[in-house]
Amino acid sequence: MSAGALVAVILGAPLLAASGCLAVRRARWAPGLNFGAALVVFAATVAMMPVALGGPYTFCGGYLIVDPLGAWVLLSVAVVYLLASMYAIGYLRAPGSAHRLPGFYALFAAFALTMLAAPLMNNVGVYWIAIELTTLVSTFLVGFERSRASVEAAWKYIIVVSAGISLALLGIIFFYWAASFELGATFDLTWSTLRGVAPRLNPTVTLMAFLLVFIGFGTKVGLAPMHTWLPDAHSEGPTPVSVMLSGALLNTAMVGIVRFIHIADGARLGLTPRIVVVVIGALSLFFAALFITRQTGIKRLMAYSSVEHMGVMTLGFGFGGPLGIAGALYHMLNHSLNKSLMFFGAGNAMHAFRSRRIGRMHHVLKLMPVAGLLWLAGAVGITGAPPFGLFLSEVTIMRAGLASANAWAVFVMLVVLILIFVGFLNHFRAMYFGSSPEAEAHVAEHASETHLGLWCVLPMWLALLPLLTLGLWWPHAFSNYFAAIATQLLGGPR
Amino acid sequence: MLAAHLNPLAASVFSLIAIASLLLAFVLLGSRWLRDYLVAFAIESWLIAALSAAVAFYGHYPELYLVAALTLFFRGLVLPYLLLRIIRRLEVDREVHERLAPSSSLVVGALLVVFAFVVSNHLGDALHLAGTVAVLALTVMLSMKLIGFLMLIVRSEVISQILGLLVLENGIFLGSQILVPGMPLLIELVILFDLLVVVACFGVLVRYLVVHAGTSSTLNLRRLAG
Numbered sequence: 001m002s003a004g005a006l007v008a009v010i011l012g013a014p015l016l017a018a019s020g021c022l023a024v025r026r027a028r029w030a031p032g033l034n035f036g037a038a039l040v041v042f043a044a045t046v047a048m049m050p051v052a053l054g055g056p057y058t059f060c061g062g063y064l065i066v067d068p069l070g071a072w073v074l075l076s077v078a079v080v081y082l083l084a085s086m087y088a089i090g091y092l093r094a095p096g097s098a099h100r101l102p103g104f105y106a107l108f109a110a111f112a113l114t115m116l117a118a119p120l121m122n123n124v125g126v127y128w129i130a131i132e133l134t135t136l137v138s139t140f141l142v143g144f145e146r147s148r149a150s151v152e153a154a155w156k157y158i159i160v161v162s163a164g165i166s167l168a169l170l171g172i173i174f175f176y177w178a179a180s181f182e183l184g185a186t187f188d189l190t191w192s193t194l195r196g197v198a199p200r201l202n203p204t205v206t207l208m209a210f211l212l213v214f215i216g217f218g219t220k221v222g223l224a225p226m227h228t229w230l231p232d233a234h235s236e237g238p239t240p241v242s243v244m245l246s247g248a249l250l251n252t253a254m255v256g257i258v259r260f261i262h263i264a265d266g267a268r269l270g271l272t273p274r275i276v277v278v279v280i281g282a283l284s285l286f287f288a289a290l291f292i293t294r295q296t297g298i299k300r301l302m303a304y305s306s307v308e309h310m311g312v313m314t315l316g317f318g319f320g321g322p323l324g325i326a327g328a329l330y331h332m333l334n335h336s337l338n339k340s341l342m343f344f345g346a347g348n349a350m351h352a353f354r355s356r357r358i359g360r361m362h363h364v365l366k367l368m369p370v371a372g373l374l375w376l377a378g379a380v381g382i383t384g385a386p387p388f389g390l391f392l393s394e395v396t397i398m399r400a401g402l403a404s405a406n407a408w409a410v411f412v413m414l415v416v417l418i419l420i421f422v423g424f425l426n427h428f429r430a431m432y433f434g435s436s437p438e439a440e441a442h443v444a445e446h447a448s449e450t451h452l453g454l455w456c457v458l459p460m461w462l463a464l465l466p467l468l469t470l471g472l473w474w475p476h477a478f479s480n481y482f483a484a485i486a487t488q489l490l491g492g493p494r
Numbered sequence: 495m496l497a498a499h500l501n502p503l504a505a506s507v508f509s510l511i512a513i514a515s516l517l518l519a520f521v522l523l524g525s526r527w528l529r530d531y532l533v534a535f536a537i538e539s540w541l542i543a544a545l546s547a548a549v550a551f552y553g554h555y556p557e558l559y560l561v562a563a564l565t566l567f568f569r570g571l572v573l574p575y576l577l578l579r580i581i582r583r584l585e586v587d588r589e590v591h592e593r594l595a596p597s598s599s600l601v602v603g604a605l606l607v608v609f610a611f612v613v614s615n616h617l618g619d620a621l622h623l624a625g626t627v628a629v630l631a632l633t634v635m636l637s638m639k640l641i642g643f644l645m646l647i648v649r650s651e652v653i654s655q656i657l658g659l660l661v662l663e664n665g666i667f668l669g670s671q672i673l674v675p676g677m678p679l680l681i682e683l684v685i686l687f688d689l690l691v692v693v694a695c696f697g698v699l700v701r702y703l704v705v706h707a708g709t710s711s712t713l714n715l716r717r718l719a720g
Binding site: 123125126129132133136139140143146147148149151152153154155156158159162163166167169170173176177180181184185186187188189202203204205208231232235236291294295296300 | 620658662702
């Protein structure tokens with residue numbers, strides 16, 4: 001199939017699922033419709049990978065672009081969408097809420113649609129709008145449970161992110177303004193136009209524009225100190241939504257930052273943009289470490305871990321070079337898989353212990369033997385320990401950092417990652433091997449009635465196995481892919 | 495660059511409108527009545543529509559007449575109407591517990607304008623545009639942006655926060671009309687539409703807040719922290 005047809009399938013399937021859920025309004029059909037769309041999207045993105053390598057291709061009057069970088073992010077979104085849709089089937093079975101299911105799945109598919117659309121946008125302004133739309137749709141998913149806490153989280157989410165992203169709009173206007181001195185009053189602000197004109201832009205205005213855009217999209221990526229919405233939104237939404245937010249949404253905003261770093265490279269700005277990117281990345285790691293060690297909520301723990309990994313990815317892109325880019329991209333996919341696994345485990349544990357507090361969870365393995373083991377393996381993986389994928393990508397990023405101009409950040413990264421390793425796994429030690437009399441009683445009482453369905457455990461397997469594979473074996477095809485993206489991001493204008 | 499070669503009349507008209515919009519942002523900052531906010535926001539939107547029309551006339555960008563008409567209709571009429579509906583549903587009509595008294599926020603706002611001017615002047619010098627209306631447009635754009643953020647910080651009623659966000663947007667829109675009048679029409683239309691969707695979403699969320707959290711003040715949203 002051609003790239004155009006694949007794009008139509010990728011965007012069409014969730015659109016059909018969303019409208020189908022709204023039109024049919026049957027609680028029984030909605031999960032299937034959504035899951036079907038996720039399967040189709042996944043197949044289409046996998047098929048798109050080799051096609052995109054020949055790109056970039058543009059469609060629809062130059063508004064859509066298929067390039068290797070976009071396709072890679074689409075893959076991570078599609079993987080998470082597939083796993084989350086599968087998990088949602090098992091997770092959302094609470095009796096009494098069946099009438100709200102079609103609405104939930106319609107929003108869920110629409111959210112997937114906006115996230116799949118964003119990396120395909122070629123016009124910078126339209127990309128901004130796509131990112132804004134992801135916020136608007138996901139706000140209602142975050143507030144879906146309509147509890148006091150979830151509505152509060154939704155409100156904070158939309159206010160903080162809208163305010164942040166408006167800075168990105170201001171930055172884009174500044175880019176347009178700077179470019180209008182060279183290109184005339186009216187032109188299409190695409191990524192490649194901007195990259196092409198970058199060397200001729202006024203450095204002062206361009207630096208200001210880049211900083212605004214970085215802070216703006218950085219808010220959406222969840223980089224510290226703009227991360228304040230993230231733990232609330234991630235912890236208060238239903239678990240499948242947390243998975244989508246953490247594993248997919250953050251990546252779609254990261255694409256924008258990566259493309260703007262590429263543009264800033266072309267402008268005569270020296271090292272300043274990269275130093276800013278690396279400092280913010282390191283700061284995110286540091287903030288995350290502080291909150292991870294003292295965390296009491298299980299999903300908030302996972303949320304701060306997302307801040308950490310977004311920081312690692314930002315460091316990778318900030319270090320740059322073929323190795324840094326490859327490491328950061330590999331990290332993106334690994335993080336999507338691993339964080340999905342962690343949230344599935346957290347959702348299952350919250351179901352088993354009827355609490356979201358870490359202090360209430362003891363003897364996890366007695367209540368959920370298989371899922372508990374998978375979750376524990378995921379916890380080892382998410383802290384960057386071998387033999388899982390994140391270990392490989394973090395080591396690659398560190399190697400890239402040592403060769404870059406910001407080598408100091410590697411030492412910060414190493415120290416903070418060790419802190420996080422200790423802090424994160426300490427929570428798991430307490431949950432798995434700690435003991436207290438009341439916990440014993442709770443386990444004894446509920447051991448018989450806790451039953452996790454196939455749909456709650458299967459996605460954990462499907463996340464863990466590829467993660468383990470990617471930790472032991474870096475596929476050659478991926479290397480070629482990263483090389484193509486690095487050529488795209490390190491080369492000049494085309 | 496339009497702003498660099500303007501006849502004096504056009505430059506004065508642009509400056510007048512820009513400064514009037516900035517003053518209205520201060521009205522928002524200095525009042526504690528929610529209805530005042532709304533009126534100030536509506537007038538500000540009308541001024542921006544007038545600015546679009548003026549740019550269209552003096553800069554010969556006929557498509558901006560359409561933007562002006564749509565701005566007048568959506569930003570000037572539909573948005574204030576939607577906000578009025580939200581205010582009517584709430585049981586408050588003023589800020590009760592401001593973190594910073596209106597008088598103090600005016601002073602902070604003035605300092606922010608000075609900061610915005612310093613930044614814009616620097617940018618203007620870099621581009622050899624010092625003394626043109628472009629510097630003024632930049633100053634107003636950045637000031638409204640900062641004042642919007644200030645409102646988000648010091649005001650706690652949900653409606654004030656929505657208006658804070660809208661002032662942010664108004665600032666960007668106003669600046670972009672003078673700095674980049676040739677921006678493709680499609681982008682401007684989509685941003686306008688986006689704003690409508692944002693406010694509609696806010697309307698729904700405010701209802702959730704009142705029903706499920708029992709409050710319309712963000713001071714009471716303190717459950718999630720750490």
